């Protein structure tokens with residue numbers, strides 16, 4: 001149909017059948033992106049990277065749910081990958097989720113978390129009357145992950161750099177210990 005602009009979600013699912021595994025209507029694919037247009041770019045970038053990791057590995061991947069929750073992207077998947085490829089794919093998804101936390105879900109410009117009864121990530125223009133959620137000094141774009149590897153507790157603290165689309169390690173000791181305790185993170 002001339003003059004009809006195809007939804008980017010259809011295009012994404014059809015461009016990456018190896019990741020979405022659509023059967024028939026792309027909109028019925030499990031991983032159909034239920035997010036705003038502003039996150040199109042970060043999802044396209046994630047798909048390019050996931051495909052590269054999966055193809056290099058020869059394993060299988062399926063996006064099972066892509067949605068927004070508490071203002072940021074959630075990207076769930078299932079598959080069968082080597083441990084190395086698994087780590088690569090998880091890193092790609094961490095980057096996409098971190099980018100969503102500072103990218104307006106409506107227009108794709110730089111954004112911040114806003115609250116109007118529910119949390120959304122918006123630029124100042126798209127935020128309208130919503131209240132900006134204050135982030136404790138030093139904790140902007142910081143992700144803290146706790147993992148247990150062979151009973152050993154590993155705390156990883158990284159800051160997402162939107163300009164370089166990469167993570168920078170942050171020394172936990174440089175952050176306000178009181179706020180860390182508030183977040184339930186003990187130094188160690």
Ligand SMILES: [Zn+2]
Nearest residue numbers: 104107123126
């Ligand atoms: Zn915006």
